Amino acid sequence: MPSGAAYWTVVDGDLQVVKEADRFLLGLRLGRDRAESTTKSYAGGIALFLRWCAATGRDWRTAARDLSSFILWLKWQPCRSERRPTVVPGPGAEPVRKARRINGVLAAVRGFLAHAVAEKAVPGWVLERLYELGDTRDLPVQAQGEDGAMRYRLRAQHRLPESEPEVDRASDEEIVAMFRACRSARDRLLVLLLSRVGLRRGQAAGLRRSDVHLLMDSAALGCPVGGAHLHIVRRQNQNQAWSKSRRSVVLPVDFLVVQAFDQYALERHERLGAAGGDFVLVNLFREPLGSPVTPDAIGETVESLARRAGLERKIAPHMMRHAMASNVADAGGTLDEIQMLLGHRHPESARPYLHPADARLRKAIDRVPSPRELTEEGLR
Structure with missing residues (x-):
């Protein structure tokens, strides 16, 4: 148009x-x-x-x-x-x-x-x-509305029953192996954006340099949010990258991601100088240099890293998003925190992303007292 x-x-x-x-x-x-x-x-x-x-x-x-x-x-x-x-x-x-x-x-x-x-x-x-x-009229009174x-x-009328597709999480070992298989600072940053920030591939491809606030105090940038963070904004992008959520969200990032951004900035400047536009992830090693990567290219990069790392199965970007949510849960994060970090509107939307680690399941069982312990406590 x-x-x-x-x-x-x-x-x-x-x-x-x-x-x-x-x-x-x-x-x-x-x-x-x-x-x-x-x-x-x-x-x-x-x-x-x-x-x-x-x-x-x-x-x-x-x-x-x-x-x-x-x-x-x-x-x-x-x-x-x-x-x-x-x-x-x-x-x-x-x-x-x-x-x-x-x-x-x-x-x-x-x-x-x-x-x-x-x-x-x-x-x-x-x-x-x-x-x-x-x-x-056939609904309970509570569901009929106040007016x-x-x-x-x-x-x-026509809908076929379908099974809910299950997406497994990428394990920490798989993510570390892929990180080590990276041959550029850009790819290392990509792995961290997917696995530690939890970005979808469209969000990563659409990320702009103006969305990246890595200062502890962003007031100088006109941003009231403190600490290092990213702004995820829905835009019409030339590389067909699209944020699924209509709402703009702010996602905090840790020191590993900040360090990866610094290393990538040096690599990018060596390859492009001041060129490359406002997109964060751009082509550095193939023509056209400086053009933004596409969501499909991110998927291909992740698959390539998995093969290069010698993994036994194919890893998709969304599996790394699942890994991020599960790791937050394993570290004690609550459902509402995971919801906000994933950019979901409702807390229940985050549940399919949670894959408890075996160690956390073991600890959950160990916390349950045995019948013998309960009986002895009662005798006291």
Whole structure:
């Protein structure tokens, strides 16, 4: 767009923009302030829906009555188009798309069709095929609201059950091995930003030098926050880096991270001088020099470090974020502290990130008195 903001859209077989889908995706990107990755995912889901409609001779405006057939098609139709009109899976065949991906496509289709209903491009009865409509009369009195007004709520009719994906934490030994495998101060800083600050890869790639306050007193910078810290700010970045949270957060950093920043500043100055712009993590060893690294490049760097360190499994950046949260918990950090350090809105959001160390579990068991100790205490 002329403003510089980017979003994904959908084109038909003649490479013409599908206007209804384009308006929905543009509103999703601007009106709801969604990330470009979200519009990309939604555009892909809508494109699959329109492709299914074209392949089966259905009008997309009324195809909601056959969403069960669409789910079956999603489950077995190959990702790439083929000449065969149908796909017949054999015994024991693995579905082409898992439940999580199918549910993501259905969410995009529901949003698209609901938007089309609001624009009167689709009949109103389509909503009845997408959602189960209910009101607050069947809820407990405490949940009905203080004003007593009746409210309506929607529940998606089509949703596959999916197992919650588990993300393991990177162990301290794995992180140390990767740190030692680094061949540059930049990569050492990256490992610490992921494993000791808990940044997502998009947050690390989008970090600006103006966000880094390493002075004990930042008043001279116009910042009221004391101690070394980072400001995580959501922006539209040229390297497609995006902070997931809309809220800006301040994250404290320890002396190891401060030291890594100092060493990286020297390395960066030797390679680039005063060039390189305001991004913290930039290309130092490949063209174009000084350009900001991308989130995908951070993922590739972490995988490369894991291989170079001789680790037996693949390590992803998010596993290092899990390690940070678990280490804070093992050190006595409370759930609300971990929530704030991860940038979550609710404390419960931090629970999946906690992987207690074996030593902490052992100490928890050792703290429980034996029945003999309880009996002897009672006799006294």
